[in-house]
Amino acid sequence: MSGYQHELPPNISKTSPAPEEAREELLQQCEAIWKQMEECQSKLTMSGPETLPETDVQLYLLMMQVKALTAEYEQWQKRTPEIISDNQDVLLAVGKEELEKIAQELEMVLSSVQAKNKKLKKDLEKEQNWLDGQQKIVDALTSRQDELKNQLTAFSEKRVYQDIAGKLYKVRAHKEELLSALGDFLEEHFPLPQEQENQSKKKKGQSGKKSVQLMTLHEILEILINKLMTTPHDPYLVLEPHHWPPYIEMLLRYGIALRHPEDPKRIRLEAFHQ
Structure with a gap:
């Protein structure tokens, strides 16, 4: 029940008949209105059907509709509000009925508004929770960003x-x-050949010529590695007498070293790091 219904007059029972005077007055008014409707109907019947022009029928109908609406508008402008009845009991019953209808409509509107308001509150709560979660993420990322900036400055x-x-x-x-x-x-x-050194010493004593000091396999590999790393554009080693041929052949045979495609006296280390 709405808040203002306590101010309404007491209910008029629908089973109890209205006062006789009010009923008679309403019946007379209804009969008068009915007579007016019959007179209008008889006038329309006597006027007969109106013949339509052969051309522009639609335009003619629209013009007639405009005339009818204009006449109705003028009648409504001239018409003054009429009271249903002068009887207070009738007016009280009609007013109470209208107020009850309005109260029911307002209660329906209030219920609908309350339901929408409840739904909006739930949606607002969800959005607020989501916003709080996003704000926490932003705060964490901002804190991490500040830490990284401090670390970068100190570095x-x-x-x-x-x-x-x-x-x-x-x-x-x-x-x-x-x-x-x-x-x-x-x-x-892979030690140096002892026999080769002994023979070189004997030949040196016999001929007086200096013997060739052979280079170890370790030294050969170290030279090849240094050339490959320091001068990659020219990593070749020129073979000389102090490079023992069996060592060179072994490196070539097992793919550790490669010969120059145009000069067989030059070798290079295989680029294993590439």
Whole structure:
């Protein structure tokens, strides 16, 4: 029940008949209106059907419709509001009925508005939760960004240089270890030919010529590695008498070294790192 219904007059029972005077008055008014309608109907019947022109029938109908609407508009402008009845009981019953209809319509509107308001509150709560979650993510990312900026500021060029120098030192130390291990392995498994040295000494004593000092396999490989790394555009080694031929042939046979395509006296190390 709406808040203003307590101000309405007492209910008039639908089962109890209205006062006789009010009923008689309403019946008389209805009969008068009915007589007016009959008179209008008889006038329309007597006027007979109106003949339409052969051309522009649609235009003619539209013009007649405009005339009818204009006449109706003028009648409504001239007409003054009429009271249903002067009887207070009739007016009270009609007013109460209209107020009850309005109250029902307003209650329906209120119920609909409340339902929409409830739904909007739920949607607003969901949106607020989503917004809070997004704000937390933004705050976390902003905090992380500030931390990275601080770290980047503290990470100076001197520190970068020191890190690179330390890594380079470790690489060089590791390289020396590998070369040392390679030298020990080659010295153990690929020693210089003793007989060749002895024969060279004998020939030196007989002919008086200087003997050729052969280069170890370790030294040959180290030269080839250095040439490949320092001068990659020209990594070839020119073969000389102190390069023992069996070592050279072994390197070529096992694919460790390659000959120059135009000069067989020049070899290079296979680029295993590429």
